[in-house]
Amino acid sequence: MKLKGPALAIMAIFVLWNLLDLVIHVWILGADYTALVPLIRPVTEMPLWAINLVLVANDLAFVGLFLLLNAERSPKAAVRYGVLYGLNYGLTVGFGVYGAVPIPFKVALVWFLGSWVELALAGLLLAVALKKPNSATVPV
Numbered sequence: 001m002k003l004k005g006p007a008l009a010i011m012a013i014f015v016l017w018n019l020l021d022l023v024i025h026v027w028i029l030g031a032d033y034t035a036l037v038p039l040i041r042p043v044t045e046m047p048l049w050a051i052n053l054v055l056v057a058n059d060l061a062f063v064g065l066f067l068l069l070n071a072e073r074s075p076k077a078a079v080r081y082g083v084l085y086g087l088n089y090g091l092t093v094g095f096g097v098y099g100a101v102p103i104p105f106k107v108a109l110v111w112f113l114g115s116w117v118e119l120a121l122a123g124l125l126l127a128v129a130l131k132k133p134n135s136a137t138v139p140v
Helices: 004-028 030-036 048-069 075-100 105-130
Strands: none
Touching: 004 030, 004 048, 004 105, 030 105, 048 075, 048 105, 075 105
């Protein structure tokens, strides 16, 4: 197996997720998080190294699971995988936490939708990175 495509996907997904996390967690939910202190840490006390370590682990798992479990490895399969993985992850992160921790419904909903969008777009990036040079455009 060539590593160029998967390595490119991992790097591109990491950058994408960091940018989208900035939008979601700072711009959209920043004020909500401030209101949730001390339930969650203030932004200035969040260990960014740990957050990025988890992000890298999730990125590696996302790409690795696709490569291990999907023999087809087509762009269409990668997009479908991202959408389905995102739906599952979003439900777990958003509403799973909402059921156990007293967070506002808005936060749960944004976590759900944000995770779903992030992973659907990660599937698209995975499709582009794994696309063979002679294959057609990425079907969505």
